[in-house]
Amino acid sequence: MMSTSKSKTIHIRLRVWRQESRDAQGFFEEHELKNVLVDMSFLEMLDVLNEQIIKSGKRPLEYESDCREGICGTCSLMVQGQAHGPIRGATTCQLYMRSFVDGETITIEPWRAKAFPVVRDLVTDRRAFDRIQMAGGYTGAKTGPHADANAILIPKDLADRAMDAAACIGCGACVAACPNASASLFTSAKVTQLALLPQGQADRKRRVIRMVDQMDKEGFGSCSNLQECEAACPKKISIQNIAILKQEYLKAALAADFRAGMGSADGGA
């Protein structure tokens, strides 16, 4: 293994949120870490902290991660009051200690939103996002024979725009950053992707109505254009998607033919 002796190190103080369970009272626990390599990732720094905690016989700190390369959406920390920390367009796992200075005190908290209850310490339950998806985030295609993939041509710019929206990783930073805890950016990303593509047309109206309704049911707040979500989003999902979402919702809600069919099992439209 490569020697790291040449790398720079810093000393830091940490204030980490500890909370036994969903209903327990949480509190900040303080720790000190010496000789933290600046080339370490933020989560690797927490790994080191956890080894220290375990060796002292205490219950380890719970925080989530999986891919550690910014794509799975599992990591989810408020660092210094910012969702995913101070670097724009990056997830917590893509944050490096070189973003902090020697002697800094770093505060680490979980996502805070009614719809994302704390499970333990820094882990929150984000299954509300799944339920929004369930309500309509799909095209309805079943497994089986389909038209040849090149049968419907899709202009490159359209495909690219759909891909921009589809890049959402479902991390929830948009919710955590929003003073209203709105899930509009997340929902709008899926709605936009499918509204742009020919494959998403058949159930376009049903989709937006059901997804927005579910979002409200989950206890997410409404969007008042504060734009904090876009700033926090690690995938730079554009707030324009929310404008599209609002438009799509309005169009669908106004469509009388849809109203009539909405109650039926297949949802009409």
Place this chain on the structure above:
Amino acid sequence: MSIELNPGIPEGPLSQKWDHYKANMKLVNPANKRKYSVIVVGTGLAGASAAASLAELGYQVKSFCTHDSARRAHSIAAQGGINAAKSYPNDGDSVWRLFYDTIKGGDYRAREANVYRLAQNSTSIIDQCVSQGVPFAREYSGELANRSFGGAQVSRTFYARGQTGQQLLLGAYSQLMKEVDKGKVTLFPYREMLDVVMVDGKARGIITRNVTTGEIERHAADAVVLATGGYGRVYFLSTNAMNSNVTAIWRAHRRGALFGNPCYVQIHPTCIPVSGSYQAKLTLMSESLRNDGRVWVPKKKEDCKKDPSTIPDEDRDYYLERKYPSFGNLAPRDIASRAAKEVCDEGRGVGESGLAVYLDFRDAIKRDSEAVIRERYGNLFDMYHEITNENPYRAPMRIYPAVHYTMGGLWVDYSLQTTLPGLFAAGEANFSDHGANRLGASALMQGLSDGYFVLPYTVTNYLGTHAQELLKKVDVSHAAFDSAENEVRAEIDRMLENGKKGKRTVTEIYRDLGKVVWEKIGMARSEQGLKEALAEIEKLQKDFDTDLLLTGDSKLNKNLEMAGRLRDLLELGALMARDALERKESCGGHFRVESQTPDGEAQRDDENFAHVAAWEYKGKGQVPARHQEKLVYENVKLSVRSYK
């Protein structure tokens, strides 16, 4: 005592075997389908596609994953692309060629019939994904775009920027969520499967632990599918996600499912080199980069620490282009990895550690412009920049091989059924289609082929064949559930109890295991090294049993989860060493130093080793038994794999 391994390959010529299977399979009548339930463990490409497709047929499906959401399965991280024999570029591709490339790429250690079916299904996969709204890359004409991957001379890889796995998984996930909404799939997130329950010789359920509450639960069904991914995390450092593990398939192995070719591991040539002892994970730089990047090291050792831009072309060794002129930088992964190790072993590696080679885009940027390269690989370049703090548009990337994929897994027959009746394995969790080396962009293809287009038929055939027995429902109060649950509980309690006394953390023992398997069961394997590995792993097992330090309770406790997984990985590591020791030939990713050609290429021994090794568990600390499935090649001629 040797088990007769029957792969159950259908009759007829290669191209008609799958049709033959479908024409002769047992069906389940539509009204009866809802009477059957199927458990699918895992929600990666294989699991999500299987669960959604089985539910669409009418079965009651229960879908399990360890994450909070099905969408976070490790498949999400796949970058480069998915192969399909669509032949859109008109460059000579066909089902036959994809089949042939895969068999050859796997160094003639895969089953012909499975691979042919995979190539046949590949084209339907693309149609399926497009219908879900997967935003594949397109040309200005509006048609789908393709790129090339290693081991192929045609352009058959479909992609969605550098996020192909994400988009394919979100497609499968959306189809799954549609079925959840309809009430045909019940989701069980935050669950770790810890045992398979066998009743009267058939898989009838599983035991899970709810990782957030610690509750141990029982779930019954009529068939069980394991789609729980690969076991590359046995190396501790790998490109696999932190939660990837072997536990689900290992517990099945302990119950009697044979484990196929455990020593076949893929070491990917283009990863960001190890930089420190605190690292927990390595990052892949997609193979697609080798379309435009040129791999080199300095010809002279004394140049290795110099600024690469000051080294003139005549002093650079573009060793892949030199050694493999017809495939060049797109040589298959096993070959490219070994070549990198070789030049570094010669002392010509670069970077602080000397364990790295250059991947250089200078010429591509000159030829196509920085904008074009940014358009193609922007997110990968950004990722590299973030991690290393170096700008790859200005200086070449530094890369080194890292563990990436496991070709081995549960042994399955043609229908993807393990040796335990009613227990199926799909995706990276099975050993099936890639032989001793997987070609790039073929894992996504295999996972989706298994889930969308194979299991819906083969699980149906199983249910139809055993209808009488399966319609007598087994309840979770059955004694088999009692004993399986008790064993699971006892093991967790034992770990927590022992953990109070010891001194070594899970991570410490785990790192040591990783180091042993990397050094001795990695890119080059020798008889002596493998024997040492066995002894060292045995010592680590002892550490685990007697000196483990584990704190916290039985509720949400990542460290406890990791301990359980480590326990299984230690046993797996030993099995890998044994398998590598017994396979006294080199093939694909398995390179035995005793078996090489004069110019250092892998030397197969077809006479003695043209077979699958399938291992039977004999109890903790006992020597496992090795069985064989003979590989019969009726359509391709076994030849020396050459990429020169």
